[in-house]
Amino acid sequence: MKKFVSVILSVLLVLSLGAVCASAAENSADVYVTIANADGSFGTAAEKITVTDTDSDGVLTVNDALYCAHEKCFEGGATAGYATKETQYGLSLEKLWGNANGGSYGYYVNGASAWSLTDEVSTDDYLYAFAYSDLVAWSDRFSTFDSFTGDFDAGQSVELTLTYVADYDESFMPVFKPLEGANILIDGEDTGIKTDADGKAAVSFDRGGVLIVSAKSDDVNITPPVFVANVTGVDEPTEAPTEAVTETVTEAATEKLTATPDQTSAGSGTNTNAVQTGAPNAVIYLVLAMMILAFAIVAFKKQHEK
Numbered sequence: 001m002k003k004f005v006s007v008i009l010s011v012l013l014v015l016s017l018g019a020v021c022a023s024a025a026e027n028s029a030d031v032y033v034t035i036a037n038a039d040g041s042f043g044t045a046a047e048k049i050t051v052t053d054t055d056s057d058g059v060l061t062v063n064d065a066l067y068c069a070h071e072k073c074f075e076g077g078a079t080a081g082y083a084t085k086e087t088q089y090g091l092s093l094e095k096l097w098g099n100a101n102g103g104s105y106g107y108y109v110n111g112a113s114a115w116s117l118t119d120e121v122s123t124d125d126y127l128y129a130f131a132y133s134d135l136v137a138w139s140d141r142f143s144t145f146d147s148f149t150g151d152f153d154a155g156q157s158v159e160l161t162l163t164y165v166a167d168y169d170e171s172f173m174p175v176f177k178p179l180e181g182a183n184i185l186i187d188g189e190d191t192g193i194k195t196d197a198d199g200k201a202a203v204s205f206d207r208g209g210v211l212i213v214s215a216k217s218d219d220v221n222i223t224p225p226v227f228v229a230n231v232t233g234v235d236e237p238t239e240a241p242t243e244a245v246t247e248t249v250t251e252a253a254t255e256k257l258t259a260t261p262d263q264t265s266a267g268s269g270t271n272t273n274a275v276q277t278g279a280p281n282a283v284i285y286l287v288l289a290m291m292i293l294a295f296a297i298v299a300f301k302k303q304h305e306k
Helices: 002-026 062-073 077-081 251-255 278-305
Strands: 028-036 042-052 083-087 090-095 105-109 126-131 143-145 149-153 157-168 174-178 183-186 189-194 200-204 209-216 227-232
Touching: 028 062, 042 062, 042 209, 062 077, 062 105, 062 126, 143 209, 149 157, 157 227, 183 200, 189 200
Parallel strands: 028 126, 149 227
Antiparallel strands: 028 042, 083 090, 105 126, 143 157, 157 174, 157 200, 183 189, 183 209, 209 227
């Protein structure tokens, strides 16, 4: 009987550990993070980041994603490049990609404005954070392509549509409009291609590698949009043009950003699925453990009654 009870207790221990491990493993999400600096350069460009609950508040948030992005990509980690503090407006950014500019930052999830650093994120979300270049009038306007990644062969092209936050509605939600006349850049170099009246531009890739497509406007102070092209070609360089772009983004992630401007302005686009999946598995483990324990107690009593 003692041997039987020992076996039961061992099984209960294994199940309990399994519940804890399952909960911890599932409380994470792969989020694609872009961080734009005030000078128009990128700290990260659609970088795949495994986001964990860094502040132990039980949810995965914009803050967690930015913290993990700095831990992975910024020299010296989050301690050196990222900082937040509690203010009268809640948790606020103090430093982004090593730049402390007095709190002038913005962040969007799936092309829609996030309300705060505590907005939730989930797997395949696309997070864009930027430091304002205009610290007086805050004239920076968030801009985005209709997708942010793609796989191509050298010589292929893609049509991109560029929109920007032209205004805000009565609920202070961003209103997106096409941006005409913006210059298309590849790895920071002007291609001579401009967007048309509908914000569209056909961009071709004549070399292999990981190429970053962006845009700059002479008329509107836009944040740099990003499209990462993974191009296969015979002249593919041995090293990627930037260390920040090392992952091929999944098709599911791209679909997050293909909504029309009217759709993207409807809300933050976040959901809570990624942070809720751990609980059911943990509950199942614990229920099984309780059932086995009850069986062991009944068996033990019957043995003693004999």
